[in-house]
Each structure stands twice: as C-alpha cells, then as structure tokens.
Amino acid sequence: MPAIEFQKVNFKYRVQSQATLHNVSFAFDYGQKIIIAGPSGSGKTTIGHLINGLIPQSVPGEYSGSILINGKDAAKMDIFQLSFEVGTVLQDTDAQFVGMTVAEDAAFLLENENTEHSQLLAQTENWLKELNLEALKKHSPQELSGGQKQRVSMAGVLSSDSKILLFDEPLANLDPASGRLAIQLIADLQKKLGLTVIIIEHRLEEALRIQADKLLVIDHGKIIANDIPDRVLTSAAVISAGLREPLYITAMRDAGVDLNKIAHITDLASLDHQAIKRQLSVWLEKKQPDKTKKSREPILSIQHLSFAYPKQAVFSDLNLTFPAGQMTAIVGKNGSGKSTFSNLVTGFLKPDSGRILFDNQPLDGQSVKERADKIGYVLQDPNQMISQNIVYDEVAYGLKLRGLSDDQIQAKTRTMLEVAGLDNMRHWPISALSFGQKKRVTIASVLVLAPRVLILDEPTAGQDYLNYRSLMNFVAELNRTQDCSIIVITHDMHLMLEYTDRAIALVDGQVIADMAPAELLNDPALLKRASLAPTSLYDLAESTGLDAVALSKRLVQEEMTRG
Amino acid sequence: MADNSFSLAYKNRGTWLDRCSGASKLLGFVLLSGIAMIVLDTRFLIFLVILSLILLKISRVKMSEVAALMKLVLVFMAINLVMIYVLAPNYGSQIYQSKDILLGSGYFALTQQELLYLVNIGLEYIVAVPLALIFLLTTNPSEFAASLNRIGIPYKISYSVSLALRYIPDVTREYHQISLSQQAKGNEISKKAPFFKRLKGASAILVPLLLSSIDRIESVSQAMELRRFGAKKRRSWYFSEKLKALDWAVLSFVLLIVIFGFILIIVNGGRFWNPFH
Numbered sequence: 001m002p003a004i005e006f007q008k009v010n011f012k013y014r015v016q017s018q019a020t021l022h023n024v025s026f027a028f029d030y031g032q033k034i035i036i037a038g039p040s041g042s043g044k045t046t047i048g049h050l051i052n053g054l055i056p057q058s059v060p061g062e063y064s065g066s067i068l069i070n071g072k073d074a075a076k077m078d079i080f081q082l083s084f085e086v087g088t089v090l091q092d093t094d095a096q097f098v099g100m101t102v103a104e105d106a107a108f109l110l111e112n113e114n115t116e117h118s119q120l121l122a123q124t125e126n127w128l129k130e131l132n133l134e135a136l137k138k139h140s141p142q143e144l145s146g147g148q149k150q151r152v153s154m155a156g157v158l159s160s161d162s163k164i165l166l167f168d169e170p171l172a173n174l175d176p177a178s179g180r181l182a183i184q185l186i187a188d189l190q191k192k193l194g195l196t197v198i199i200i201e202h203r204l205e206e207a208l209r210i211q212a213d214k215l216l217v218i219d220h221g222k223i224i225a226n227d228i229p230d231r232v233l234t235s236a237a238v239i240s241a242g243l244r245e246p247l248y249i250t251a252m253r254d255a256g257v258d259l260n261k262i263a264h265i266t267d268l269a270s271l272d273h274q275a276i277k278r279q280l281s282v283w284l285e286k287k288q289p290d291k292t293k294k295s296r297e298p299i300l301s302i303q304h305l306s307f308a309y310p311k312q313a314v315f316s317d318l319n320l321t322f323p324a325g326q327m328t329a330i331v332g333k334n335g336s337g338k339s340t341f342s343n344l345v346t347g348f349l350k351p352d353s354g355r356i357l358f359d360n361q362p363l364d365g366q367s368v369k370e371r372a373d374k375i376g377y378v379l380q381d382p383n384q385m386i387s388q389n390i391v392y393d394e395v396a397y398g399l400k401l402r403g404l405s406d407d408q409i410q411a412k413t414r415t416m417l418e419v420a421g422l423d424n425m426r427h428w429p430i431s432a433l434s435f436g437q438k439k440r441v442t443i444a445s446v447l448v449l450a451p452r453v454l455i456l457d458e459p460t461a462g463q464d465y466l467n468y469r470s471l472m473n474f475v476a477e478l479n480r481t482q483d484c485s486i487i488v489i490t491h492d493m494h495l496m497l498e499y500t501d502r503a504i505a506l507v508d509g510q511v512i513a514d515m516a517p518a519e520l521l522n523d524p525a526l527l528k529r530a531s532l533a534p535t536s537l538y539d540l541a542e543s544t545g546l547d548a549v550a551l552s553k554r555l556v557q558e559e560m561t562r563g
Numbered sequence: 564m565a566d567n568s569f570s571l572a573y574k575n576r577g578t579w580l581d582r583c584s585g586a587s588k589l590l591g592f593v594l595l596s597g598i599a600m601i602v603l604d605t606r607f608l609i610f611l612v613i614l615s616l617i618l619l620k621i622s623r624v625k626m627s628e629v630a631a632l633m634k635l636v637l638v639f640m641a642i643n644l645v646m647i648y649v650l651a652p653n654y655g656s657q658i659y660q661s662k663d664i665l666l667g668s669g670y671f672a673l674t675q676q677e678l679l680y681l682v683n684i685g686l687e688y689i690v691a692v693p694l695a696l697i698f699l700l701t702t703n704p705s706e707f708a709a710s711l712n713r714i715g716i717p718y719k720i721s722y723s724v725s726l727a728l729r730y731i732p733d734v735t736r737e738y739h740q741i742s743l744s745q746q747a748k749g750n751e752i753s754k755k756a757p758f759f760k761r762l763k764g765a766s767a768i769l770v771p772l773l774l775s776s777i778d779r780i781e782s783v784s785q786a787m788e789l790r791r792f793g794a795k796k797r798r799s800w801y802f803s804e805k806l807k808a809l810d811w812a813v814l815s816f817v818l819l820i821v822i823f824g825f826i827l828i829i830v831n832g833g834r835f836w837n838p839f840h
Contacts, residue, residue, distance in 0.1 A: 038786070052789060053789075054788070057788070058785055071709060079788050079789065080791050080793075080794040083791050090786055095779055095782035095786060096782065098787055099705070100704050100729050108787075108790050109791055112791040112792050114798050114799050116799065117799055120799055120801060124801065157789075160790070348746075368743070370744060370751065371747075372747040376747075377744070377747055382773060383774060384740055384771055385744045385771070387771055388590040401749035401751075402749050446747075446748075458806070476625065559795065
C-alpha cells in the first residue's frame with residue numbers, strides 16, 4: 001500500500017472558473033523522499049493542500065477522483081483526522097508560530113490533544129532535544145534565525161506522531177547556508193524516524209541535495225514528469241515547466257554534453273570527469289571578454305558611519321562607496337546589518353556618527369521625504385507599500401503628495417507605467433495583480449520620483465524562475481536606460497551572480513568581502529562566514545579541475561543571451 | 564525599533580507576586596474589584612485602596628512603566644465623574660435620602676451626598692487599576708490564556724486573547740515598516756501636518772496594515788487547524804501550574820475580604836454606607 005495515492009484527481013477552486021488540477025495520478029511509497037516542483041500557479045501547493053486537508057476544509061473547491069492517505073479515503077476525513085496521518089510545515093514559518101515561546105510552540109499540538117500535563121512536558125522536552133532546541137526553549141520564536149525557526153516548526157509538527165511530513169517551500173525564507181542545513185536536517189530525521197517526506201519546492205538546486213527518491217514536476221495542473229531525479233533532470237521537463245535546473249546541469253547542457261548518456265547525473269562523483277572537462281573547456285574558450293562598466297564618480301558614499309541600537313552595536317566606522325551606474329548586491333545573514341544599512345541611508349534611522357554623502361553632498365539635515373527624491377527604497381513585501389486601489393493611483397501617489405500639477409503627474413506616471421510594462425493595466429485594481437506584478441507596481445511607484453539610487457530589499461524572494469527573470473531584467477534595464485544605480489539586498493546567489501557588478505558581504509556590521517560576485521561565490525571560506533553557500537557550479541569546477549570563476553562567468557553570459 | 568511609549572510588559576521582578584499563579588492573580592483581581600463595586604462603603608474602599616497600593620509597591624512595578632497608562636485612566640476617571648455629576652447631580656441625595664448643599668444652588672448644586680458618591684466611584688477606580696496592572700505586569704503572557712481558561716472562560720476565547728498579545732509586536736513592527744515607506748513617498752504623518760492631512764495619511768497606513776493582518780490571520784488559523792486546535796472540547800496547557808500553598812493563601816485572604824464586604828452590606832443595611840443619618 002502506498003503512503004499517498006492520487007487517482008485521476010481533477011480539482012477546481014470554487015472562486016475560479018478553470019480547473020487547477022487535471023487528471024493527476026501518482027503514488028508515493030513509505031520511507032521515500034519526494035520533491036514536488038512546479039512554477040507559481042502550477043498547482044503544486046494545491047496538491048499539498050489536498051493532502052493535508054486544508055482543501056476543501058479551509059479553502060472551498062470540488063474534486064473528482066480519489067485521494068488515499070495511508071490507504072484511507074481523504075474525502076471521508078476532516079482536517080483533524082488527516083493531521084494524524086500527515087504533518088505539515090507551512091511555507092511562512094513566522095505566521096505559523098502560535099506560541100509565545102519555543103517550548104509552547106513545540107507543545108501546541110499536544111496541548112490541543114489535551115495531553116496530561118506531566119506527559120506533555122516530557123514529550124515536548126523530548127522533541128526539543130531531538131531538534132537541538134533545548135537552549136532556546138524560553139526564547140520567542142520570532143527572535144530566532146531562519147534555520148532555527150525551521151527547526152521549531154518541525155518540532156511543532158513532529159509531536160503528532162504522523163509518519164508522513166509535508167513541507168511547503170521550506171527554503172523560501174532561508175539564506176543559502178541555513179537552507180542547506182534545513183535540507184540536511186530533514187534528511188537526517190527522515191532516516192532516523194523512518195518518515196515519508198514530501199517537499200514542495202521550486203528551488204531545485206538546493207532541494208535536490210536531499211537525494212530525493214522521486215521528483216515530480218507539475219505544470220499547468222498536469223504532471224509532466226514523475227520519476228527518479230536522474231531521469232527527470234536529463235529530460236527537458238524541468239526547463240519546459242519554466243523552472244531552473246541545478247546550475248551545473250545547465251552548464252553541461254550548454255557545453256554540449258550529452259546528458260542522456262549520464263546514468264546518475266545527481267551524483268557528481270560518478271560522472272566521466274575527463275570527457276566533461278574537455279567539453280567544458282571548449283565551451284569556456286567561447287567566452288567573450290568581460291564587459292567592464294566605466295568607473296564613475298561616486299553617487300553615494302558612507303564615511304566613518306557608526307550606529308548602535310540601545311542594546312546592540314551594529315556599525316562602527318563603516319566606509320563604503322557606490323559609484324554611479326553600478327549594480328551592487330549586499331549579502332549576509334539576517335541580523336548582519338543589511339536592513340539597518342538601508343534604514344540609515346533612507347533616513348529612517350539617524351547615525352550616531354559619520355556621514356552619508358549623496359553626489360558629494362551630505363544628507364545629514366534632510367528628511368525622509370527629501371531623501372526619497374534621491375534614493376528610492378522598495379520593501380520586500382509589496383503589500384506593505386501599496387495603499388491605493390488602482391494601479392495608476394498607486395504609481396502617481398508620490399507625485400500627488402509632492403504637489404505637482406495634474407499635467408506633470410499624468411505625463412510622468414504614464415511614462416513610468418510604460419517603462420514598467422504596466423500601462424495596459426493602469427486602470428486595474430491592484431488586488432487583481434499577481435505578486436510579481438505588484439512588485440513591479442511598487443518599484444514603479446518609487447521610481448516615478450526619479451531617484452538616482454534604488455535600494456531593493458529581497459526583490460525576488462518567493463518568486464519562481466520566470467517571474468525572477470522578468471523582474472530582474474526590468475531592474476537591469478532601469479539600471480542601463482534610466483541611469484539609476486541599484487543596490488540589491490539579497491539571499492539569492494543566482495541574482496547576485498547574474499545581475500550585479502559587485503558583491504558586498506556584511507557580517508555583524510563588518511564588510512568581510514567587497515569583490516566581484518563570481519569571486520565571492522567561489523570562495524568557500526568567505527561564503528561560510530557570510531552564511532552563504534557555493535552553487536553547484538563550484539562542485540562541478542572542483543571535480544573537473546576547472547576554474548570556478550571562469551565557469552560562473554561563462555554561464556552568466558550564456559544565460560543573458562537567452563534573455 | 565522598540566516603541567518606548569508602550570512598555571507594558573511582563574518581566575520577572577522576583578517577588579512572591581511573580582510566583583503566584585496567573586489564575587489566582589486574575590481571580591483576586593476580579594473578586595477584589597468586584598467587591599469594591601458592590602460595597603460602596605468609603606471606609607472599606609479606603610482600606611482596599613491602601614491594600615492595592617501596598618501590593619503595587621510590593622510588586623516592584625516602577626512608576627515609569629505605568630505612568631502613561633495611569634494618566635490615561637485618571638483622565639478617563641475624571642471624565643466619568645464629571646459626566647455622572649452633569650447627568651445626575653441629585654443621585655447622591657436620592658441614595659442617602661438627605662440633601663446638604665455645599666456649593667451653588669438650584670438643579671446643579673453640589674451636595675455633600677453627591678460628593679461622597681463621587682468619591683466612592685473614584686476610589687473604585689483607584690482600587691481596580693493597580694490590581695489590574697499587577698496582574699498584567701507580573702503574569703507571564705504565556706500563562707494568560709491558561710489562567711483565563713482555568714477560571715471558566717472557554718479555551719478558544721482565552722487563546723484568542725493570548726494570540727492577540729502574541730501578535731502585538733509583529734503588528735507594531737509592520738505598522739512601523741508601512742509608516743516609513745509612506746513617509747518616503749511623501750506622506751506627512753508627523754505632528755507638523757494639519758489634522759485632516761494626518762487623518763488621510765493614517766488611513767494610507769491602516770489599509771495595508773489591515774490587509775496584511777487579514778492575510779496573517781488566515782495563515783495562522785490554517786496553521787492552528789493543521790495542529791488540531793479546536794479538535795477537542797478541552798485542552799491542556801504547557802504553562803498551567805498547579806495551585807501552590809501561596810496561591811491558596813492569597814485566595815483565602817481575598818475571600819476573607821469579600822466575606823467582610825458582604826457583612827458590611829448587612830451591617831449598613833444595603834450597598835451604601837450612610838454617614839448622613
């Protein structure tokens with residue numbers, strides 16, 4: 001008997017006219033690790049919700065076909081009964097913490113089971129120990145790092161004794177190093193407790209490190225691949241679904257390596273290193289010379305900046321210069337000072353000492369509003385920025401508040417909407433837009449004030465490959481055509497590598513690296529300190545004895561010509 | 564970016580009041596302020612005022628922590644007393660069945676009886692507020708829901724109270740974030756802007772805050788359902804402490820005061836102590 005079995009499942013949300021899933025059938029065996037991948041809107045989350053019972057209990061909709069969990073018909077069970085069969089770790093770990101402390105959150109499920117108090121304490125203690133959380137049990141879950149949060153949410157679910165665990169995009173909010181640890185932890189627990197693990201994720205490069213038994217690719221509600229990862233990855237399924245395959249596979253594909261002849265592509269050690277090296281070397285020769293941007297006068301410089309929160313020092317004597325026209329990535333784990341940095345530049349926080357110069361003029365006495373005309377800041381979550389109902393009004397809002405004439409407002413807003421590719425949607429209500437489109441609206445609404453520097457906070461978090469591409473191409477175009485210098489705060493190593501000219505790594509308020517992104521990405525010691533992780537290209541370079549920096553740069557060129 | 568104006572927070576101050584269980588403190592607060600509202604005997608109320616001020620002192624809650632809230636309550640109390648006087652200036656004479664004019668004349672003349680009544684009401688506030696503060700500031704928020712549930716409030720309601728507390732910091736952070744991005748757009752919300760502009764500016768923050776809070780509620784309720792919240796009629800609590808000897812002592816003391824209050828009702832022949840006979 002399979003752990004989970006879908007037989008010819010069709011599903012339609014009540015609020016939608018089109019079906020989301022078409023004739024979906026699969027079976028997952030006990031003790032397996034399964035990855036379900038697909039772009040946004042493909043139906044992968046819907047499958048997850050059908051498994052844990054959120055559909056149809058919380059989100060109404062109708063399905064046909066049959067869903068069997070542990071051999072039992074899911075249609076005959078409510079969400080509470082299903083939760084005995086399947087434990088779920090939701091995507092947004094922050095939202096799922098209900099306890100005030102780590103211990104309470106881990107105990108939540110047992111409390112709801114009305115477990116007797118001494119037993120409740122003993123079992124909670126046990127799970128906290130299992131997940132190495134004992135030292136943190138009195139902390140609030142919110143103050144933990146991304147990786148620790150992931151462990152807390154797992155403790156909260158594991159106490160249910162269900163042998164099937166479902167993870168909804170476990171990597172979404174993690175920095176690369178924590179992401180690796182989380183995958184490792186899931187793999188270890190799976191082995192130790194004999195779990196069946198289902199991971200819904202579109203970041204394949206990281207997720208595949210779990211050594212999945214099965215990779216299921218879903219696109220437009222249909223399963224387009226369901227096999228062992230070795231076979232799925234050598235086929236075209238991942239690319240045709242608009243997902244990003246692991247970078248080393250893309251590099252080999254581009255170099256003309258015949259992937260169909262490789263039996264275990266997920267195991268780098270098993271590859272024929274000599275043959276692959278030959279083909280990669282030929283490919284590397286085709287590399288065009290690096291396009292270096294002309295070095296220009298600084299647009300923004302930070303001089304001897306110091307800042308401390310009442311309980312915690314962040315920067316002491318920080319010095320950084322941003323030449324005009326550059327695209328810079330600021331990377332580092334949560335709490336390293338990235339947000340504090342942007343808050344100081346935008347004037348939300350006041351430095352204790354030191355100066356910030358814009359175009360050689362000190363910004364000291366200028367208000368948040370005055371600075372916003374020069375330096376635009378786009379928050380990670382577009383919903384926190386949008387205050388108007390209609391696309392046009394949102395983009396025009398900043399101009400209206402600055403008291404421009406109606407003609408000027410209209411001219412500038414329309415031009416901006418055109419640049420952002422939103423002009424045909426200008427009368428749309430913002431609620432009808434996708435997440436990626438909302439993100440564009442917020443960038444447009446900041447850019448309409450014609451700032452010369454744009455700071456983007458995690459612009460691509462939680463977006464699939466196609467959205468990522470279209471948004472970052474838009475930003476890169478702004479950088480070229482509008483003479484706008486861009487500073488991107490990000491965890492995304494691909495973004496840093498592909499789009500930026502320079503990478504600054506912050507750790508505890510210190511600049512530990514300021515160099516070309518490809519160089520940083522191939523320096524394991526620095527990456528480790530910054531809580532980042534090398535890409536799979538590094539592993540490929542290592543095993544073939546090629547230069548990782550050259551390989552990375554060559555791949556970026558190839559990617560950019562694909563557009 | 565902690566907001567200093569809102570520092571009403573639990574902290575272990577190391578007194579016996581901290582060791583007392585949340586349930587007995589809540590029960591003590593409810594019973595003592597309840598009896599203060601029933602028995603309007605000025606002597607009894609003064610005794611309770613002294614008692615609750617002593618307890619506040621013992622709790623080691625600093626004046627600076629509660630000053631803002633105290634002021635707010637005093638203003639509210641003053642408004643309340645003025646309103647009582649304006650709406651029913653003769654209520655005192657009705658209760659005490661005598662009329663000794665102190666000030667003024669006619670309908671709005673201030674009588675000794677009305678004054679005594681107003682003093683009693685004022686004392687009620689002064690009894691209840693320190694007790695409420697002690698409960699709030701010496702009870703671990705985690706214990707909140709458990710204590711409410713213990714005194715008989717259904718756990719779904721108790722839990723939503725503690726969940727609201729749990730989300731205050733999140734929502735404050737989010738409010739801060741949204742307000743900053745609005746200011747960057749040029750939305751003037753500071754005190755410099757005229758009232759209507761500020762009102763409009765505030766709505767530009769509240770709309771996104773509301774929408775994101777609704778999202779938050781949706782995902783948290785899903786997370787709770789997936790962990791079987793509401794599956795059973797009863798639930799146990801991680802932070803539910805068995806009542807200790809200390810709790811029984813506190814509760815017995817409170818009960819004695821309550822009984823004494825009821826004796827006073829019999830002695831006084833009603834809720835009101837009447838010194839005007």
